[in-house]
Amino acid sequence: MTEFNRRIVLASRPAGRPKPSNFRVEDAAVPEPCDGQVLLQTIYLSLDPYMRGRMSDAKSYADPIEIGGVMVGATVAKVSQSRHPHWKEGDIVVAYSGWQSHAVSDGSDLRRIDPAVAPISTGLGVLGMTGFTAYAGLRNIAHPGPGETVVVAAAGGAVGSVVGQIAKIEGARAVGIAGGPDKCAFVKHEFGFDAVVDHRDPDFPQRLADACPDGIDVYFENVGGHVWDAVLPLLNNFARVPLCGMISHYNDDASSTPAFDRLPGSMRDIQRKSITVRGFMNVEFIEQQPEFLKSAAGWIADGRLTWREDLVDGLENAPEAFIGLLEGRNFGKLVVKVFSEQ
Amino acid sequence: MTEFNRRIVLASRPAGRPKPSNFRVEDAAVPEPCDGQVLLQTIYLSLDPYMRGRMSDAKSYADPIEIGGVMVGATVAKVSQSRHPHWKEGDIVVAYSGWQSHAVSDGSDLRRIDPAVAPISTGLGVLGMTGFTAYAGLRNIAHPGPGETVVVAAAGGAVGSVVGQIAKIEGARAVGIAGGPDKCAFVKHEFGFDAVVDHRDPDFPQRLADACPDGIDVYFENVGGHVWDAVLPLLNNFARVPLCGMISHYNDDASSTPAFDRLPGSMRDIQRKSITVRGFMNVEFIEQQPEFLKSAAGWIADGRLTWREDLVDGLENAPEAFIGLLEGRNFGKLVVKVFSEQ
Numbered sequence: 001m002t003e004f005n006r007r008i009v010l011a012s013r014p015a016g017r018p019k020p021s022n023f024r025v026e027d028a029a030v031p032e033p034c035d036g037q038v039l040l041q042t043i044y045l046s047l048d049p050y051m052r053g054r055m056s057d058a059k060s061y062a063d064p065i066e067i068g069g070v071m072v073g074a075t076v077a078k079v080s081q082s083r084h085p086h087w088k089e090g091d092i093v094v095a096y097s098g099w100q101s102h103a104v105s106d107g108s109d110l111r112r113i114d115p116a117v118a119p120i121s122t123g124l125g126v127l128g129m130t131g132f133t134a135y136a137g138l139r140n141i142a143h144p145g146p147g148e149t150v151v152v153a154a155a156g157g158a159v160g161s162v163v164g165q166i167a168k169i170e171g172a173r174a175v176g177i178a179g180g181p182d183k184c185a186f187v188k189h190e191f192g193f194d195a196v197v198d199h200r201d202p203d204f205p206q207r208l209a210d211a212c213p214d215g216i217d218v219y220f221e222n223v224g225g226h227v228w229d230a231v232l233p234l235l236n237n238f239a240r241v242p243l244c245g246m247i248s249h250y251n252d253d254a255s256s257t258p259a260f261d262r263l264p265g266s267m268r269d270i271q272r273k274s275i276t277v278r279g280f281m282n283v284e285f286i287e288q289q290p291e292f293l294k295s296a297a298g299w300i301a302d303g304r305l306t307w308r309e310d311l312v313d314g315l316e317n318a319p320e321a322f323i324g325l326l327e328g329r330n331f332g333k334l335v336v337k338v339f340s341e342q
Numbered sequence: 343m344t345e346f347n348r349r350i351v352l353a354s355r356p357a358g359r360p361k362p363s364n365f366r367v368e369d370a371a372v373p374e375p376c377d378g379q380v381l382l383q384t385i386y387l388s389l390d391p392y393m394r395g396r397m398s399d400a401k402s403y404a405d406p407i408e409i410g411g412v413m414v415g416a417t418v419a420k421v422s423q424s425r426h427p428h429w430k431e432g433d434i435v436v437a438y439s440g441w442q443s444h445a446v447s448d449g450s451d452l453r454r455i456d457p458a459v460a461p462i463s464t465g466l467g468v469l470g471m472t473g474f475t476a477y478a479g480l481r482n483i484a485h486p487g488p489g490e491t492v493v494v495a496a497a498g499g500a501v502g503s504v505v506g507q508i509a510k511i512e513g514a515r516a517v518g519i520a521g522g523p524d525k526c527a528f529v530k531h532e533f534g535f536d537a538v539v540d541h542r543d544p545d546f547p548q549r550l551a552d553a554c555p556d557g558i559d560v561y562f563e564n565v566g567g568h569v570w571d572a573v574l575p576l577l578n579n580f581a582r583v584p585l586c587g588m589i590s591h592y593n594d595d596a597s598s599t600p601a602f603d604r605l606p607g608s609m610r611d612i613q614r615k616s617i618t619v620r621g622f623m624n625v626e627f628i629e630q631q632p633e634f635l636k637s638a639a640g641w642i643a644d645g646r647l648t649w650r651e652d653l654v655d656g657l658e659n660a661p662e663a664f665i666g667l668l669e670g671r672n673f674g675k676l677v678v679k680v681f682s683e684q
Contacts, residue, residue: 053614221609224606224609228605228609243609243612243613244613245613246606246609246610246613260603261602261603261604261605262603262604262605263570263603263604263605263608264566264588266605267563267566267570267585267588267619267621268588269621270585270619270620270621271585271586271587271588271621271622271623272395272621272623273621274620274621274622274623274626275620275621276618276619276620276621277609277612277618277619277620278612278616278617278618278619279609279611279612279613279614279615279616279617279618280613280616281613281614281616284580284616
């Protein structure tokens with residue numbers, strides 16, 4: 001254990017694609033917990049696309065990170081000191097303590113996890129917020145019926161892989177979209193999707209149509225961009241589109257948008273096909289998290305739900321890994337190992 | 343009564359804005375009803391924006407009108423001959439008999455209307471499909487709560503005027519958008535909207551913001567275009583957007599779209615504010631029509647629901663009136679008087 005708190009702060013706001021110079025590594029004193037607080041030692045840090053939004057000062061659902069402020073993020077951490085009656089040393093928790101090796105917490109943002117169910121890093125992925133995002137969007141917005149076709153992009157990613165697997169559990173047909181033959185093969189064989197289409201294929205729209213002979217009933221939207229253009233003509237009447245992200249646009253700047261307005265055509269199709277588009281964040285359904293964790297633990301135990309992690313070693317490598325995440329370079333849930341579990 | 347069936351057919355498909363030459367007036371023999379049929383004499387013809395879509399051969403929810411085919415549309419008609427046991431001469435019905443003076447029907451598409459409730463032309467407007475569109479969108483998608491802010495564009499139009507009045511009946515605050523000071527004044531004073539904003543005002547976005555100090559909870563979308571751009575930043579978290587039309591785009595051709603893609607920004611706002619956009623057509627809720635008619639008759643009787651008609655005299659003037667409708671030149675529900683009621 002180091003003697004200091006290593007942390008990564010926002011050095012400057014990115015214009016478009018983040019650069020390493022937008023981040024700065026700092027070493028500070030390890031904070032001291034007061035009465036009613038615990039000291040956390042970060043084991044794993046989650047890297048997620050939403051963090052790009054928090055680096056900008058554009059109006060959003062959450063305040064931007066201040067310049068010089070620690071990058072935000074979910075972590076799996078060990079309680080290394082406790083001055084709180086409900087937490088004891090050695091407890092493994094999910095916290096929201098950010099890109100740093102240590103943090104204090106009053107316990108209100110902690111969730112204890114059971115290392116017997118699955119490796120603790122899954123508390124950031126399949127048993128964490130990304131898995132819950134998939135569950136909440138399917139259950140509350142998409143409600144796929146047996147035999148319906150569910151399409152999800154970034155199907156090798158942390159959300160998409162769970163969307164497809166839960167869709168299958170619900171009796172639907174799962175069609176994944178991923179980038180490159182390796183990811184596509186993995187999505188099909190490891191996650192058990194019924195079909196997978198490579199969005200880099202020059203014939204991608206036709207390939208997607210071929211993979212969806214009965215059209216698309218649910219499109220779980222988390223990427224935007226040219227995938228939407230291929231999906232829209234295939235959406236059936238009364239299709240549902242849970243919308244939890246637009247990763248392909250997170251790095252857009254004024255020069256990025258094509259010189260063509262796709263909005264009227266999209267709205268026209270939404271109208272004439274009675275489509276529902278519903279933006280959401282998992283937190284609005286947070287009261288369903290316990291039942292999700294119970295269901296997911298069961299699905300993991302009986303082999304119907306699996307996951308893939310892309311593990312990066314060392315907090316100082318988080319910025320580069322995050323930049324790659326926004327370009328789709330990760331393969332599975334991107335997690336940074338900060339300290340060893342022991 | 344003329345000796346022939348005057349009808350208006352589609353002479354050619356419009357590119358962009360329809361022109362008078364896209365229509366042709368024809369006189370044909372009055373059809374003879376067979377056993378099980380009635381002969382209808384058209385009293386009023388409804389002109390509605392959706393007809394623009396039917397003039398194109400682009401894929402849509404309904405087949406296009408064929409070249410040389412009679413323009414489609416709802417009518418209020420009188421049964422002038424009956425060879426059907428359930429209909430008698432003199433019955434006043436809503437039919438879907440199109441832009442013509444006479445038609446035969448087997449009765450399956452007819453709905454009897456009671457002239458004692460309101461003038462029979464309202465069977466095409468406030469007590470017809472436009473009124474029902476407003477009701478169905480509010481009841482099934484928007485469900486405005488007391489004190490919420492409901493915004494509707496084309497507030498002087500057949501759908502918009504009913505949206506605002508039902509929103510008020512439900513206890514919501516109704517804010518209308520209309521074009522020009524005369525329409526705005528009418529919407530405010532005759533339809534009782536709480537506020538009205540002129541979309542031609544150079545400060546329209548700011549005026550709309552001023553009229554919606556608590557943001558917008560429901561935006562009933564029936565126009566598209568620059569109104570959406572002003573509405574989007576004002577939508578509250580969990581706002582609902584029933585989408586029943588995009589009249590400002592119906593005449594778009596390849597040269598009409600601005601050189602800027604508004605889709606990613608719209609989708610991003612939909613996501614971060616957990617907004618629901620739901621396209622719909624009133625027919626999907628058609629089983630609610632009887633309860634709508636009962637409620638609306640009550641609201642008319644107690645003075646809470648009123649309407650305005652823009653009456654055009656003579657079937658041969660329908661094309662010009664329809665072209666004006668797509669440019670917002672009408673003021674109230676646009677209806678063509680084909681024959682006198684007596």
